[in-house]
Amino acid sequence: MKTSFIPEELRRDHIVIALVGQPNVGKSTIYNQLTGAFQHVGNWPGKTVEVAWTKLKFNNEKIILVDLPGTYTLSGFTEEEEVAIDFILNERPDAIIVITDVSALPRNLYLFLQVLEITHRVVLVVNMMDEADRWGIRIDLNKIRKKFGIPTVGTIAIKGVGLNDMLKLAIEVAKNPPSPRKITYEGIEDYINEIAHLVGDEIGTYSPRYVAIRIMEGDVTLLESLPDDVKAKVSGVLDRMRFRFKRDPRLIIASERYRLIDEILLDTFTRKRLVDRLTERFDEIFFKRGLDIILSFIILFATFFVAYNIGYYFTEIFDTLLGHISDKLSNMLEGRVPTWSHSLIIEGVLGGVIFALTFLPLIFIFTMTLSFIENLGILARISLALDRFFSRFDASGKSFFPMVMGLACNVISVASSRVVPSKKEKLRVMVVSQFIQCPPRQVVIALILGLLFPPIIASILFGFFVIFGFALALILFRVLKILEGPAREEVPIELPPYRIPSIKILSKISWNRTIVFIKRAGLLIVIANIMLWILSNVPPNKPMEQSLLGIIGKYISIIFRPIGLGWKETIALIAGLAAKEITLGTLEFLYGDIGNMVSGALYSIPSLIAFLTIYAYYVPCIATMSAIKIESGSWRYMIRAIMISLLVAISLGYLVYGILRLIT
Amino acid sequence: MMLMGNNGEKMKKLTQVSPHTQVEIVDIKADLLLCKRLAELAFLPGEQLFVVANNPSGYVVVESQRGRFGFPREIAEKIYVRELFVQPRFRGQRGYKYRWRGGIER
Numbered sequence: 001m002k003t004s005f006i007p008e009e010l011r012r013d014h015i016v017i018a019l020v021g022q023p024n025v026g027k028s029t030i031y032n033q034l035t036g037a038f039q040h041v042g043n044w045p046g047k048t049v050e051v052a053w054t055k056l057k058f059n060n061e062k063i064i065l066v067d068l069p070g071t072y073t074l075s076g077f078t079e080e081e082e083v084a085i086d087f088i089l090n091e092r093p094d095a096i097i098v099i100t101d102v103s104a105l106p107r108n109l110y111l112f113l114q115v116l117e118i119t120h121r122v123v124l125v126v127n128m129m130d131e132a133d134r135w136g137i138r139i140d141l142n143k144i145r146k147k148f149g150i151p152t153v154g155t156i157a158i159k160g161v162g163l164n165d166m167l168k169l170a171i172e173v174a175k176n177p178p179s180p181r182k183i184t185y186e187g188i189e190d191y192i193n194e195i196a197h198l199v200g201d202e203i204g205t206y207s208p209r210y211v212a213i214r215i216m217e218g219d220v221t222l223l224e225s226l227p228d229d230v231k232a233k234v235s236g237v238l239d240r241m242r243f244r245f246k247r248d249p250r251l252i253i254a255s256e257r258y259r260l261i262d263e264i265l266l267d268t269f270t271r272k273r274l275v276d277r278l279t280e281r282f283d284e285i286f287f288k289r290g291l292d293i294i295l296s297f298i299i300l301f302a303t304f305f306v307a308y309n310i311g312y313y314f315t316e317i318f319d320t321l322l323g324h325i326s327d328k329l330s331n332m333l334e335g336r337v338p339t340w341s342h343s344l345i346i347e348g349v350l351g352g353v354i355f356a357l358t359f360l361p362l363i364f365i366f367t368m369t370l371s372f373i374e375n376l377g378i379l380a381r382i383s384l385a386l387d388r389f390f391s392r393f394d395a396s397g398k399s400f401f402p403m404v405m406g407l408a409c410n411v412i413s414v415a416s417s418r419v420v421p422s423k424k425e426k427l428r429v430m431v432v433s434q435f436i437q438c439p440p441r442q443v444v445i446a447l448i449l450g451l452l453f454p455p456i457i458a459s460i461l462f463g464f465f466v467i468f469g470f471a472l473a474l475i476l477f478r479v480l481k482i483l484e485g486p487a488r489e490e491v492p493i494e495l496p497p498y499r500i501p502s503i504k505i506l507s508k509i510s511w512n513r514t515i516v517f518i519k520r521a522g523l524l525i526v527i528a529n530i531m532l533w534i535l536s537n538v539p540p541n542k543p544m545e546q547s548l549l550g551i552i553g554k555y556i557s558i559i560f561r562p563i564g565l566g567w568k569e570t571i572a573l574i575a576g577l578a579a580k581e582i583t584l585g586t587l588e589f590l591y592g593d594i595g596n597m598v599s600g601a602l603y604s605i606p607s608l609i610a611f612l613t614i615y616a617y618y619v620p621c622i623a624t625m626s627a628i629k630i631e632s633g634s635w636r637y638m639i640r641a642i643m644i645s646l647l648v649a650i651s652l653g654y655l656v657y658g659i660l661r662l663i664t
Numbered sequence: 665m666m667l668m669g670n671n672g673e674k675m676k677k678l679t680q681v682s683p684h685t686q687v688e689i690v691d692i693k694a695d696l697l698l699c700k701r702l703a704e705l706a707f708l709p710g711e712q713l714f715v716v717a718n719n720p721s722g723y724v725v726v727e728s729q730r731g732r733f734g735f736p737r738e739i740a741e742k743i744y745v746r747e748l749f750v751q752p753r754f755r756g757q758r759g760y761k762y763r764w765r766g767g768i769e770r
Contacts, residue, residue, distance in 0.1 A: 072704060073704045075700070075704060077700075077701055077704075104731050106706075106729050106730050107705070107706055107730035107731050110704065217700075218696075218700065248700075250696065250699075250700045250703070251699055251700060251703045251708070254700065254703035254706075255703065255708050258706050258708065274714070274729060274732075275727055275732060279732070283716060283725070287719065287725055292719065292722075381734070384722075384723050384725070384734035387723060387736050388719075388721060388722040388736070391736060391738070490698055490736070490738060490739055491739075492705060492707070492733040492736075493733065493734040493735075493736070494733055495732040495733060496732075
């Protein structure tokens with residue numbers, strides 16, 4: 001039996017209200033204005049899409065407010081749409097608030113009509129009413145309310161205006177569902193009725209009319225679930241529609257919905273401008289040929305630079321603070337507990353907790369920066385400008401964002417992969433962004449190269465390692481397309497008007513996302529850290545080469561022997577899984593001084609460069625692996641990502657070694 | 665190259681239209697899935713669009729009463745339109761104030 005997303009015991013005494021809306025209508029702003037700091041966030045079963053919900057009390061009513069993902073329609077085209085429709089049909093919320101943006105009402109009402117086809121428990125919200133002047137819009141909400149027969153309210157979410165009225169109406173709707181005007185699609189009403197009549201009660205859960213519309217929209221599952229004779233008759237009706245309108249029923253229904261929207265807005269909504277002056281002027285500049293790419297890179301790297309510096313500034317403070325706490329605790333426990341348990345608590349458990357927590361400021365700052373440029377309207381434009389280049393690699397322009405973020409931290413790149421619209425592409429971004437060189441890796445590579453070569457050559461090689469990470473990511477996109485089929489979705493990109501977002505709301509959204517991420521990934525990081533501690537400290541009081549890690553390292557080192565690497569490098573690579581910089585510490589520990597390793601007495605240059613190549617592109621740290629598990633919602637994807645990076649890194653190591661042996 | 669629609673009207677691919685041109689969608693020659701997606705965003709035959717930008721190597725930006733959208737080139741190639749008129753480019757140019765910008769013309 002399918003379990004309920006909202007716990008059953010809560011459903012009994014709470015009114016469940018769902019927020020639905022197309023992207024860029026201010027849905028998240030409304031949700032965050034109404035909710036406190038504590039939110040439940042969970043992946044929808046079997047999906048990578050998150051659904052947030054929270055409990056609140058309003059006018060002595062207990063409410064569960066659910067923030068469904070932003071979707072253009074309820075047609076099941078994307079994963080977000082599948083989740084939204086699944087929630088509405090199966091969770092059956094007591095009321096649904098459909099949020100629209102006053103400047104995009106002629107499009108936003110499409111989703112509203114689709115919701116209205118499923119349920120009457122709907123409240124229509126026209127948000128951003130303060131912008132009506134900017135667009136020269138005149139809107140008569142009373143007339144719209146009468147025309148639909150559905151409670152309608154205007155809001156300015158960013159200022160909290162109208163939100164109480166919205167909740168009052170939603171509670172009213174939950175208790176006494178309204179009787180809206182019947183939505184009829186004049187041109188095709190006969191066909192809808194005919195299919196509804198044929199379907200009858202065959203599909204018990206939904207109304208025959210809704211089933212008829214879904215079948216017209218191309219819902220094959222519903223059509224296939226009908227008995228053969230009914231299915232044949234329904235298919236006959238669809239064929240007649242195709243013959244009469246010379247178009248597929250899927251397109252006819254969309255056309256009918258827009259015809260109805262235009263009819264309703266005919267005397268309720270007028271506007272002087274299609275676009276506000278700010279957007280018009282900025283876009284004139286941005287979309288100038290050649291300037292788009294330059295501006296995209298400038299904005300992207302400026303954003304990255306600011307976020308990187310602020311993020312790492314706070315990370316350092318946070319790290320020092322946590323270091324002090326760790327030292328205090330370590331001193332407290334010293335002498336009171338056996339040495340091994342002291343080490344387990346401080347290095348294994350607390351080390352893992354601190355490692356997970358150090359990501360907090362970085363993730364928060366980067367999430368906020370990304371949300372800022374997204375809400376500002378810039379992100380969509382940049383991704384459009386870069387789209388052409390990335391389409392050659394079966395990626396969209398938006399894939400570049402997480403990849404660039406990888407230069408700050410691979411965990412950030414995985415966390416920010418949510419900006420990518422297609423699920424398949426998002427999963428690929430998580431895999432390929434592992435090859436982008438994060439700061440700890442950059443430090444280790446720069447240091448070893450600096451010891452091996454004169455500064456000029458070391459700098460060139462270092463640059464090559466970083467740039468090759470991006471090239472590798474793009475090549476892998478292409479390879480995965482050949483192996484698994486295309487991931488890029490052909491969709492137009494909405495270019496929302498430029499708007500200055502509320503920093504307060506953005507901080508709240510980013511903080512909640514960060515906390516949820518840290519909570520979920522943190523547990524995995526701590527567990528993985530403890531496991532690595534066990535590997536390197538069992539049996540106790542033995543040197544590292546005699547520990548489990550040493551034994552495993554010696555076995556694995558067989559793989560690296562042909563390229564001249566030994567067990568010490570293998571152990572250092574395994575230890576680097578905890579955090580990339582640990583590789584350096586391990587090498588120092590095993591060699592006494594890293595200089596001994598690179599002095600040339602032990603290893604040839606080809607072996608050392610091969611080692612650096614493997615180090616640069618092999619599995620990222622446990623935090624990134626945990627992030628992949630959390631964002632993809634699947635262990636399988638995490639393991640797949642690890643296997644791919646291992647395969648690529650080791651193959652490259654061999655290739656580099658072979659080439660260098662030939663030329664030296 | 666000028667193409668002819670089913671009803672004999674002259675049509676062009678959206679990628680062939682110059683910026684600042686008002687066009688009407690005549691046909692969309694794409695697979696059903698993309699056609700449905702576009703239809704749900706109101707890109708249907710008969711819908712009027714204003715071409716804001718046309719980057720020959722990249723994308724086409726259009727606006728309509730439903731919003732402003734950017735089409736990657738591969739999608740824009742599949743949308744066939746009829747040119748209605750070219751809007752004067754600069755302020756002060758003859759006919760500038762009469763340009764179509766009014767949303768649903770009523």
